[in-house]
Amino acid sequence: MNLQQLYYFKTIAQLEHYTKAAEQLNVSQSRLSHAIGDLEKELQVTLFVHQGRNVKLTRCGAFLLEYVSQSLDILDRGLEKLSDFVNPDTGSIGLSYLGSLANFVTFCISRFFEKTGKVQVHFQFNQTVTQTIEDSLMEGHTDLAFTTPFDNKNIESVKIGSHKTILIVSRDHPLAAQDSVDLTTLANETFVTYSPQCMIRNHIDEIFQTVGIQPKISFEALYDSIVLGVVSANLGVALVAEAVDLTGCHVKALQIENEIPEREIHMAWVKDRYMTPAVKCFRDFIMESGMLLDQYKKK
Known part of the structure; x- marks a missing residue:
């Protein structure tokens, strides 16, 4: 039995005539x-019996037709969806990204729609931590990721900009009277920081080493929202990426006076894995746009 036979069978059953079906x-x-x-x-x-010039389904044929019709209809819908999926104008793109990049991601998509006109492309979002992003890429659940670079030979990436790091404090904290801070003066402060699962934790630890302080860490969290909540409650201060959305939070951002490393942000994908036209189109747009994160910060 093959697919062609089933299409033939269904068409003859609908038309009840071999010549018309042919x-x-x-x-x-x-x-x-x-x-x-x-x-x-x-x-x-x-399956069929002849009645004059026409044919009619037998009882067995009628029984089979119900299941053949359902199966072929499902297959046809699947093929239509597959066609949409690989269509560069209507395809689907799975994006994973760090929480601090949420607004940047929507900025990228807005620019993509504006410049290419491909407004029917469907995006699926996954805002999560670095380790989960890497797993999602490797398992094929994500097409592209906006993240810090991975030490994984199977993942390719291109730099799209860098993040500065800022200090956030509660507006009730004495430091809120300042606009900038020397980190070496904060040795006695209580810090809120990220869990070791987050790559930004490595970056923050590097900053502490650079300025030569051993921070007193009382809170660790996976997500920006938790860090912001603890700082808002004046339970500690925190180093965060400058792109973190502070809107509506009871915090103030302070620039850091010390010379500290910036944090590179990359767009990543799995090396040599097939990309649908829509994914490739979006990836190429981001690459051709240059340091898009830096452009976003200047807007």
Whole structure:
């Protein structure tokens, strides 16, 4: 049994006529007859009986038609969705990104729609931590990621900009009277920071080493929102990426006076994995746009 036989069977059942079915399918009537004959032989049942110039389904044929029609309809819908999926104008793109990049991601998509006109492309968002992003890429659940670079030979990436790091304090904290701070003066402060699962934790630890302080860390969190909540409650201060959305939070951002490393942000994908046209189009747009994160920060 093959797919072609099932399409032939369904068409004959609908038209109740071999000649008309052959014309619609653009095949010879003899080919159609042989195909149905082979199908009947394999199934060991008679599917059609002749009534004058027409044919009618037998009881077995009517029983089979119900399931063949359902199966072919599902297959046809799947093929239509696959066509949409790989269509560069209507395809689907899975994006994973760090929480601090949420607004940047929507900025990128807005620019993409504006410059390419591909407004029917469907985006699926996954805002999460670095380790989960890497796993999602490798497992094929994510097409592209906006993140810090990975030490993984199977992942390729391109730099799209860098983040400065800022200090945030509660507006009730004495430091809120300042606009900038020397980190070496904060040795006695309580710090809120990120869990070791987050790559930004490595970056923050590097900053502490650079300025030569051993921070007193009382809170660790996976997400920016938790860090912001603890700082807002004046339970500690925190180093965060400058792109973190502070809107509506009871915190103040202070610039850091010390010379500290910036944090590179990359767009990443799995090396040599097939990309649908829509994914490739979006990736190439981001790459051709240059340091898009730096452009975003200047807008």
